[in-house]
Amino acid sequence: MTDSERTFLHTAIKKILPDLPELTINILEETLQSLGVETCDDFKFIEEADLLSALRPVQARKVLAALKLSCQTPESSSSSVDALPGPSTTLQSFSPQSSPSSSSINSQSPNTDWVDTFHVPWDKLPQELMQLLECGKRPRPQMRREMVRIVVHEMMRKNPCPGKRSTTEVAKKMVAKYPRSLQDIIEGDVIGPGYHSLVKQLQYRIENVKRSTTPKLRKRKRPNNESDTDEVPPEQRAAMQDTYGCINWDLKSLPLGETPDSQRQKKEQLKMMFQQNDTNTDEVKRLMKLTFYTQRKQVNQGDNIKCLLEEWPFWFNELGMAVHFKELTGIGLKETFTRNLTLKGERLLNYFNTVGVDKNKKFLQAVTTLKVMRGELSDCSVDVKQRKSLQH
Secondary structure (H helix, E strand, O other), rough: OHHHHHHHHHHHHHHHHHOOOOOHHHHHHHHHHOOOOHHHHHHHHOHHHHHHHOOOHHHHHHHHHHHHOOOOOOOOOOHHHOOOOOOOOOOOHHOOOOOHHHHHHHHHHHHHHHOOOOOOOOOOOOHHHHHHHOOOOOOOOHHHHHHHHHHHHHHHOOOOOOHHOOOOOOHHHHHHOOOHHHOEEEOOOEEEOOOOHHHHHHHHHHHHHHHOOOOOOOOOOOOOOOOOOOOOHHHHHHHOOOOOOOOOOOOOOOOOOOOOHHHHHHHHHHHHHHHHOOOOOHHHHHHHHHHHHHHHHHHHHOOOHHHHHHHHHHHOOOHHHHHHHHHOOOOOOHHHHHHHHEEEHHHHHHHHHHHHHHOOOOHHHHHHHHHHOOOOOOEEEEOHHHHHHHHH
């Protein structure tokens, strides 16, 4: 695209959206470039979905309305830019007084100046990767990870702790530049805004880099009888812990109404219930939740697995483990797995049926077994029948 065409797009966008941050304007400009917009008349062929990688749905609709209105004039593309409606006419709603989305973006921009001026280091990416991007081809996973590492390195030079909004803006800019190579697409359909997976990759990489400078779980060394050094106390061994993904790693106080004595009583009650094979599920859940504080204290002070197994036997079966995991991370493990299996199970089964069966014999056996259990197959091999009978 020539400089004059770039100027045309930039001028048109600025004319319609004078309150839009410069970063968003650049992203929108690159999106329009990638779509092949060269003159004002080309705007009539743009659809809302084409702009969702750069703008929010309502913003995209307003932009389309203004752009298509400008194309109704018989003038040339250059004069059409001059005829584009300003903020006081068609796009008055984009002014800070009437557009919450624009005003919120503007109010945040002073805190993210580095993002507004950040340039994706395309020149530092491997030549092979850049060739794929320029040709609109999907990079291999390892090449994509390398790209993420390079981009995050440059981001953290600008700001050592980039936030989610910053990573989102950078990802939007990258996807807008090379949508065919970087956009989230499954079976030809754009998933969500199209840049969610890249945002996540950038965030995970930032988190991993930051974790290298924060306390981690240190592997406990086996005691060496030949060593003349004193044994390190368990509390000190467990002093440095990795809290990644946890919301209640180290509680500061007991639950309301609880005392150390009441915690001991509940712990003994749980041990007795386990010994008596008491399956009062609700009571076990209640007691495990109330004693979570004491459980964490014992873990964080360095108690070994054998001790924890004796003190908290329910912790090592599905029921107690699920309660502890939910309190520790805020996520219901079984519920989350079941929900995602329901949402994505059909796609997984389709993959097993079409791709997996050709790659691994175990996939074929699993799919065949499932079909037999569902009654979809009346005839099957002997080994599948044997597996089925063993499962029952």
